[in-house]
Amino acid sequence: MAKIPLPAPRRMLTLRDVSEASGVSEMTVSRVLRNRGDVSGGTRERVLEAARALGYVPNKIAGALASQRVNLVAVIIPSLSNMVFPEVMTGISDTLEDTGLQPVVGVTNYSPEREESVLYEMLSWRPSGVIIAGLEHTPAARAMLQNAGIPIVEIMDIDGTPVDAAVGISHRRAGRQMAEAIIAAGYRRIGFLGTMMPHDHRARKRLAGFEEALAEAGLALEDREFYSGGSALLKGREMTEAMLARSPDLDFLYYSNDMIGAGGLLSCLSKGIAVPGRLGLAGFNGVELLDGLPCRLATMDACRLDIGQIAAEIIAGKRAHQGLGEVVELMPKLQPGDTIRG
Amino acid sequence: MAKIPLPAPRRMLTLRDVSEASGVSEMTVSRVLRNRGDVSGGTRERVLEAARALGYVPNKIAGALASQRVNLVAVIIPSLSNMVFPEVMTGISDTLEDTGLQPVVGVTNYSPEREESVLYEMLSWRPSGVIIAGLEHTPAARAMLQNAGIPIVEIMDIDGTPVDAAVGISHRRAGRQMAEAIIAAGYRRIGFLGTMMPHDHRARKRLAGFEEALAEAGLALEDREFYSGGSALLKGREMTEAMLARSPDLDFLYYSNDMIGAGGLLSCLSKGIAVPGRLGLAGFNGVELLDGLPCRLATMDACRLDIGQIAAEIIAGKRAHQGLGEVVELMPKLQPGDTIRG
DNA sequence: CTGGTGTATGTTACCGCTAACAGCACCATG
DNA sequence: CATGGTGCTGTTAGCGGTAACATACACCAG
The missing domain is CATH 3.40.50.2300 (Response regulator)
Structure with missing residues (x-):
């Protein structure tokens, strides 16, 4: 086992440092470190030993430039x-x-x-x-x-x-599908609660699909409310309460995501609203969080x-x-x- | 405004392509694109125009290698x-x-x-x-x-x-501090619920600090339970119920994080356990999620x-x-x- | 007209690594 | 003994940019 000196590293180490420390060419060092091409066992050992001792870390910037990969x-x-x-x-x-x-x-x-x-x-x-x-x-x-x-x-x-x-x-189809399930279950007076972000195209498409299916059944959203920012769970609670105060006749709330849906659900539970009898609820995403809730929110898995x-x-x-x-x-x-x- | 031809890009574009399209040297193009050094207004325009027309995206790999930055x-x-x-x-x-x-x-x-x-x-x-x-x-x-x-x-x-x-x-101090607050509030029979990950050093240190402070007050943890994986909210619920079944005399539960704490809180609420009278609860982290819960879990902000x-x-x-x-x-x-x- | 001072541009030499090829020893084969 | 692998190592020439220096030209004071 050859002795390899351990210098105090000042500038960044390069292949040349390793090659000098191990007495072979830079190319051979490169081959060893990338496990590419034939290198004899002894040389490989010596090179690896030197690299480890020096604490050499390859420079991928240079490597990428040279190899175009x-x-x-x-x-x-x-x-x-x-x-x-x-x-x-x-x-x-x-x-x-x-x-x-x-x-x-x-x-x-x-x-x-x-x-x-x-x-x-x-x-x-x-x-x-x-x-x-x-x-x-x-x-x-x-x-x-x-x-x-x-x-x-x-x-x-x-x-x-x-x-x-x-x-x-x-997402369009996902919205439709949820609407169809809701209608099939007999709900008729439906409200929507969602994000306001103009660039959340997927939430928008879900809503579009949802309304499309409602329209085909001769229905329309009776109320809607949007939010942005803040704790989604809290917002869900607040918005749900606001909407139910405003439109007490609603029998279903469709949420644009599970977080605000969960907030709504918690609100309903604590207010003693009968779910799903008096009021149905559904969200979107199938987040793991829901498993911990006292009652499982209807949702749709997004196959993430x-x-x-x-x-x-x-x-x-x-x-x-x-x-x-x-x-x-x-x-x-x-x-x-x-x-x-x- | 000079006409710039729009070729179908086959191989990746380089500075040379832009320099040829705009009739200046690569160096000048480089200067324009990095906004460094003096370049005349006209040249700058022409170069930017050419770069945009070609859809040139600089190669940071080469740039980084050359500039060592x-x-x-x-x-x-x-x-x-x-x-x-x-x-x-x-x-x-x-x-x-x-x-x-x-x-x-x-x-x-x-x-x-x-x-x-x-x-x-x-x-x-x-x-x-x-x-x-x-x-x-x-x-x-x-x-x-x-x-x-x-x-x-x-x-x-x-x-x-x-x-x-x-x-x-x-985290050690955070654990102590929580223990002191709990003791000051008069709780005495304390249980701990946390993660099992051997490499979550911070959770470990919190627990160590917590137990230290208990010991100084002549107390010790009466029960403890660990988990790993799964939905933290659900785990919190399950573990809480398991622990309370096993050790019904506990008057406080300290959770290693807010997620399982929230699960425990929801469980207590739905079981009608009087919180914080009969049983106190605390978590750690100050996650935004807690704002949406029916009742705010005691916690400690981690200044994230x-x-x-x-x-x-x-x-x-x-x-x-x-x-x-x-x-x-x-x-x-x-x-x-x-x-x-x- | 000279020289100094800018401003605008080009030239050269790398940055640290790898592809491609070249070289050499050694061996088996016909 | 020429021939052609095969196994190992070294040499050369870039990869696509940028630092540093060199150059060209305009402009103005002396």
Whole structure:
């Protein structure tokens, strides 16, 4: 075992430092560290030993530039505090795990401009692929995606025209489906409570589908209320109480997400309103949180884990013939819970 | 306005493409795009026009290699689904916003080995700084941090020895403080419910501080229960019911986080247990979620936003004399809510 | 006319690494 | 003995930008 001197590192270490410490060429060191090409056992040992002793960390910037390969996947989502997206991320990370690819997250806060600039920033690192939430982007963002020359997967939503591939559910259809279930259960005087964010296209589409189905049954929303910001749970409670005070005859409340739905449910429970007899409730997303509630809110699973997984598989090239324009539609399941009468 | 041809992009565009399209040298294009050095108005226009028309996206990999500057900050946290970390992220992003620096997140799932490999991966991109949760790392990870030659900020916790700077609260002290408040309120038969993760050092330290303070008052935990995985809200409910069945004489339950605490609270409410008279409850974190509950759980704010903000300021060099070893201790506030008797 | 001072642009030499190829020793084969 | 692998290592030439310096030209004071 050769003695390897341990200098105090001043400037960043390079391959040359390792090569000098181990007495071989930089190229051989590079080969050892990347496990590529033939290197004899002895040399490999010595190089690894030297690298470890020096505390060498390869410079991927240089490596990526030279090899024209970057193991990063850009993931662009509207928010991290939404519960939904961390779960999608989990699906992505797990699938990417053993591909050598690594996800890098960018957050847009539901702002198209911010999305555009985040995308620009990420593309400037030349990732191997892009996973981006939604189908609606600024023209410039669309152009960038189109010209990037890498696989693009738009996730969550499939109601629209993808740039390349898309994986998600039809929110319009999800809204319809919920409306149909509600009508079938005999509810007639229906109110809606949701977010006000103009750029939450998916919530908008759900509402559109919902109203469409109502209209086909000769019904219309009797009341609606929107919010933005703040604790969703608290907002759900407040809005529910406000709406019921204003429109006491409502027999069903449809919420744009489970958080505010849960707030509404808690409010009803504490006020002694009979759920689902007197008043039915439903949300959207199937968040895990609901399992802990005293009574299970009706909801619709958004297939978040699957979406992440499939998107990652497409990027990793693990899926059969991913012709451009591939659209994977997942089917959300209605979970009736205890808040729609049977 | 010169006509600029619009070719179908095949290979990636480079500075050379823009320089040819606009009739100036690559260097001048580079100057325009980075807004650095003197360039005449006319040239600037022409270059920007060409870049836009071509859809040129700069290659930061090459730029970073040449300039030896990378505008990335590595942020390494245990989990995204914990509520706590997205909020820290918000603090970081907001502060970094106008510094040209950009956070890149890595998630460790509370595994030290994973932390080590995530750190290695991130350092190989030569970031301008590292923000990493906790003070406990593998020896190799500590060595990497020490040798990185960039600012390192360890966040959330200050009970230990930081590599460089640290920003957080003393979880030990937080535990003590809660115990003291509980004892002062007259509770005596106390149970603990928490996570089992061996690597959640902060939860462990809170419990240690808590028990210390109990011991000083001549008390000890009467019962304890641990969980891992699953919906925290549901677990909180189940564990609470199990513990109360087993130890019906308890008069206080201390939870290691607000999520399971909320589950416990909901359980007590639905069972008609008098809170805080018969049974007191407290959690930890001050999550926004609690605002929506029918009754406010006692908790302790972990200063998450501030932690993110200050950490980012240190990395950005916005703070006065950040001598190595700087420790910023934030003071969490006890929020008694409605579940500790007054 | 000279020289100094800008302003605007171009030239050169890398940054740290890897692809591609070249070189060399060693062996089996016909 | 020429021939052609095969296994290991080194050499060369970039990857696409940027720092630092060089150059060109205009302008004005002396």
